[in-house]
Amino acid sequence: MWRYRELLPIFDGEEPVTLGEGFTPLVHAQAIGARLGLPRLYIKDESLNPTSSFKARGQATAVTRARALGATVVALPSAGNAGSAAAAYAARAGLKAKVFLPRDVKPAFVRECQLYGAELELVDGVITDAGRVAAERGRPFGWYDLSTLKEPYRVEGKKTMAFELAEQLEWSWPDWIVYPTGGGTGLIGMWKAFEELERLGWMRPAPRPRMVVVQAAGCAPLVRAFEAGDDRAAPWQAPHTVADGLRVPQALGDFLILRALRESGGTAVAVSDEEMIAGMRELGAVEGLSAAPEGGAALAAVKRLAADRMIRRNDTVVLFNTGGALKYLDLLGESAG
Secondary structure, eight states, rough: GGGGGGGGGGOTTTTOOOOSOOOOOEOHHHHHHHTOOTTOOOOOOEEGGGBBBHHHHHHHHHHHHHHHTTTTTTEEEEESSHHHHHHHHHHHOOOEEEEEETTSSHHHHHHHHHHHEEEEEEESSOOOHHHHHHHHHHHHGGOEETTTTSSHHHHHTTHHHHHHHHHHHSSOSSSSEEEEOSSOHHHHHHHHHHHHHHHHHHSSEEEEEEOEEEEEETBBBHHHHHHOOOSSSSSSOOOOHHHGGGOSOOOTTTHHHHHHHHHTTOOOOOOOOEHHHHHHHHHHHHHOOOOHHHHHHHHHHHHHHHHTSOOOOTOOEEEEOBBOOOOHHHHHHHOOO
16 A cells, blocks of 8 residues: 555654555456346455455544544544454554444454554444544543544555556546445545546546445435435434445435545445345355455345446446454355254
């Protein structure tokens, strides 16, 4: 990832906090593409990042900056993967990490944070409740807040996904980017990267990829807002889904995400948990990829858009698999029964 350091928040004389994140494979999904009549279907496989998710990118830049600014304690709420990544990078940087997780989070996330030496607090409710408690605990002590979009550096790491796409596609954009969206930092970051590459003169100003937000049917505030024509997304009541990263009832950057969808001519899709799990299985059995339910959700959305003929046969489509399956093996066991 740090091959792009001139466009990242690191200065001369500084060294990044890194575990080898970034430049993940762009897999040509020929078999699934043949099934769907999409010969130019690709999967950006973020599961091969450290701690097995795209969250490594944002935490690498955020912790790099936190250390440079003299922080000694970093803190954040998380649905799972961000907490694991923050704990790992804090350990690498020699910082203390305080992670606040929903009480019903999967045990794998709890154990992973503990593996990296983080101090954990389990909170009743969902990630927004964890965020409230994290702020209350950290404010008196001046902990460095790593919360999504409450510091500017996680977006900087996430934007490198778009830099890599440009490079891997020989400096052309795909027609579609299909992105599983909870807090949406990755989508916001990629939209920022498009502008940066255009201003550098490395990419043509238009057309940009059409952006697709994919959410869970049981927690789809951005889909609802997009369909209603709203500029902000009202909080989703009683969110539920097997995809921890999609159980975000309110995205702080909702207006930025919705603006990107509309400016790009994109759309927003909600899929069921059953479709996600089926997508996980298909990505594994057909393409050999380890996919979290979020990646399965992105495949389900591609299928729906192809069936509705929004995505056309000769379009270049990139779906994001944002994490690996190993933390979700219980889902596969349940569905197999």
